[in-house]
Amino acid sequence: MSTDIDFQQLLEQLHNTPSHSPEPDSDHNRRLAAFTPPTPFSTLHTHSITHREAFWRACLAATGIITHTQGDQTLQRGDHIWQDRWFPGTQLNFAENLLRYRDDHAALIFADERGNHQTLSYAQLAEQVTHVAAWLRDQGVQPGDRVAGFAANRIETVVAMLAATSLGAIWSSCSPDFGVNGVLDRFSQIEPVALFAVNSHVYAGKQHSHHHTLDRLATALPSLKALIVLPELYDASEQPKGSDNCKVHDWQSCVEFSKGSSASSQTDKLATEVEALSFYPADFDHPLFIMYSSGTTGVPKCIVHGTGGTLLQLRKEHHLHLQLTRDDTLFFFTTCGWMMWNWLVTGLASGATLVLFDGSPFHPRPDILFDLCDELDITLLGVSARYLAAAEKAGVKPLTTHRLSALRALMSTGSPLSEEGFDYVWRDIKPGIHLQSMSGGTDIISCFVLGNPWQPVNRGEIQGAGLGMDVAVYNEAGQPVVGEKGELVCRQSFPSMPVGFWNDTEDQQKYRAAYFEGFDNVWTHGDYAEQTANGGWIIYGRSDTVLNPGGVRIGTAEIYRQVEQVDEVLECVAVGQEWDGDIRIVLFVRLRDEATLDEALQARIRQIIRHGASPRHVPALMEQVLDIPRTLNGKIAETAVREAIHGRPVKNQDSLANPQSLREYEAFAERHR
The missing domain is CATH 3.40.50.980 (Rossmann fold)
Structure with a gap:
């Protein structure tokens, strides 16, 4: 595709353009004027989606990805967005790119x-x-x-x-x-x-x-x-x-x-x-990683990510958005069950030093992560929004206890970072630090919206969309809106879309149902979001019923399968409640007539969930109820329960077989505001 932009030269200039200095007495937004890239970032983003084939081809070169063969074609278009194939004929190896350096660094x-x-x-x-x-x-x-x-x-x-x-x-x-x-x-x-x-x-x-x-x-x-x-x-x-x-x-x-x-x-x-x-020598779409959905409707779906798409997308984020180099020490607090582990280890392709941490971020001291920042001269720190909220409540104030002299950026993901979270970072951790809130997911093993070194950071907002990512917010009519809440979508294909789901049907029925049935021929991500007038992004949470405490995606079915083992429980419903700037899991249980939800039964339920699923699946609160709302076809109405416990009106109660059951949940909302 012809374009008057030399993407490769421009991307190299962007990577080499100095980002802001991490001096604590300076503010990120004031520093931008001194380090303006040769083309405004918003303009570059527009060109990266209008000339996306030229952009991604240049990105492959600018990030130095090692290939065995390179096909002539950048994008083989299908009849539908999910049928597009990126870089057919190109072969490469993921591990080879992460092991390009063989020195004593x-x-x-x-x-x-x-x-x-x-x-x-x-x-x-x-x-x-x-x-x-x-x-x-x-x-x-x-x-x-x-x-x-x-x-x-x-x-x-x-x-x-x-x-x-x-x-x-x-x-x-x-x-x-x-x-x-x-x-x-x-x-x-x-x-x-x-x-x-x-x-x-x-x-x-x-x-x-x-x-x-x-x-x-x-x-x-x-x-x-x-x-x-x-x-x-x-x-x-x-x-x-x-x-x-x-x-x-x-x-x-x-x-x-x-x-x-x-x-x-x-x-x-x-x-x-x-x-x-x-x-x-793997084909560009040869399977690399299998990740997992939350398991909302049954066993988790197995999401297959390809070799080239994963590598190219993450190299783009590291090389351009994060400006990761060999001089950096990158630390993201994660487990191997979260996609941020895959994101972190791909940093080896940049030649950086990566920090791996195993254990609690609050043991034996609540500021142990910041101890590591000083000890190892960490330049880039990544945590969850839930961690920042917990650190603030624990009284962690690194500004007064730590140097953090090398730290130039702090990344937050997993769940939306509140405006108060921004305040905490800039007040008690490091004033003026580049705070990069980011959002994407396991589904794309990368980000739709994230930070960059050349735009302002506004309180409570993610800076901008990822280069090459044609993201928008759609209203219920499928129209793009700005300044309104709606569904986060991506209107064109991108390299890190899944290859598909493992053991899916030949026509990819499960894959299509997961992302492409919300609106015609666009990726519907399932996030409730807003694009602000100044170009920022706000993520309000999941638009479906996935539980998301601390950014960890948890499907209700995973909890139900464990609770079903408890004889006293006839049925239950688990929902996420907005609480203290985060989401907590609330479990409502309907018990046998002779049973009572006393402390002993609660402890047993928690133990079964913890053992059979994980500690993150354990509800923060349990409540005994007389009935659970069900749809006319007998399904538990999770959305109705969630709306009721937040004191919001439940729409279309005619679709419920027992709408009178909502009164208990409305009463719960009055008691737990």
């Missing part, structure tokens, strides 16, 4: 709440990946096979992911705070052949053993051939036994493969091959 720094530290250089990282990849190859892992992680945010997890993807295998992970049923709901669908797992983890000072969970996974996943147990960092736990079909291996046998005789089939040829890491 620090690649990964691991830290935990107990004070353990470990550093791995880029050279050491490449060496470990080389051996683990050779071990996986020796085990018969092929391109397209699934390799999973039941893993903590540790160096070994990154090594395992890179080793798997170097072979063209597909990586998928859950964090160890997921209960065994939650893990099986996910992994049983994708049938992994190998599982890298921790046998225990520590959170808030308490050690949790997982050998029973690992044995259950080894037995319940018939596809699983190898269970690799990561090194113990804490008190020794009983080791898993595996199963007849699944052999247990220790991490050292993988990471030292070819140095000894750890594999029965090892040959001199293999020992030679392991010295040089080879990379599978």
Whole structure:
């Protein structure tokens, strides 16, 4: 496509244009005048969507992505937006791009709440990946096979992911705070052949053993051939036994493969091959990651993300929006069950130093994350909006207790950051710091709207849309609106759209239903949002019934499946209630006639949910009710309950089989304002 803009030159200039200085006595908005890019960012964004093929082709070059082959075509258009194919004929490897540097520069720094530290250089990282990849190859892992992680945010997890993807295998992970049923709901669908797992983890000072969970996974996943147990960092736990079909291996046998005789089939040829890491030439849309939906209507949907689209989109965000370089130390507080882990580790492609943290962000001190910022000279810090709210309530004021001299930007995501959250950051953490609120999701493994170094930051607003992302807010009539609340949509395809859903129908019925049935031929994201008159964005939350405490997407079905195990509970409904600038989960239960929701029953329900799902699924509040609203076809009316407990009118009560049941929830709203 012809355009009078030299995108590649412009993008290189943007990356090299200095962002603001992080001096605490300076304000981000005042600094902009001194660092204006050669073309206004708003103009560049407009051109990036009107000339999107030229933009994404230039982005591929400007971010230095390594390819094996490059096709002549940038975009192969389909009849519908979900049928578009980006860069057909282009082949590349994700791990190869993250391992482009092989020097002594620090690649990964691991830290935990107990004070353990470990550093791995880029050279050491490449060496470990080389051996683990050779071990996986020796085990018969092929391109397209699934390799999973039941893993903590540790160096070994990154090594395992890179080793798997170097072979063209597909990586998928859950964090160890997921209960065994939650893990099986996910992994049983994708049938992994190998599982890298921790046998225990520590959170808030308490050690949790997982050998029973690992044995259950080894037995319940018939596809699983190898269970690799990561090194113990804490008190020794009983080791898993595996199963007849699944052999247990220790991490050292993988990471030292070819140095000894750890594999029965090892040959001199293999020992030679392991010295040089080879990379599978994957098609641009070859599956890279499998992520998971929240599980609202049943078991979670398996979202498949492609190799090239994921890499290109995240390189764009890091290289341009974040201006990430080798001089940076990037730390995002995340688990391996959140897409921000995938976002974080892709920072290796920039040659930056990444910080991995495992544990509670408030233990043993409420300001432990800021301790790390000073200790490691972190330049870019990412947290959830919920964390910032909790830190403020805990009295954390780094401005008076920490230097934060290297910190130049603070990122917030997971849920909307309130105006008061902006105030807290600029008042008590670091005045004038570039506060980058961002929003996107697991669905696109990236952001629709996020920060950039060249526009003002307005209190309570996200700075702007991502380059190349044709986002808008639609009203109910499907018209784009500014200054009004509505549905966040994307009107044109983009490289990091999912390849599809795992085990979907041939015509991609589940995938189409998830994102493309709201409005004609556009991506409907499911966020309730507003584009402001000054170009900013406000996200008000999910527009459906997904629970979102602290930004963690939780489907009600995942909670219901656990509560169903409680004999006293006949039925229940879980909704999110806006509370103290966040969302809390409220669980309403209808009990058998002789039962009462006393403290003992509440404790048992919480324990079952915590064990079967995760601590994040546990409701903040439980309430006993006489009846639960249902639609005429018998479905629980979650939206009606949610509106009622906020004191808002419930529309179309004629669609309910028992509208009189709403009175209890309206009374709840009066008691809990």
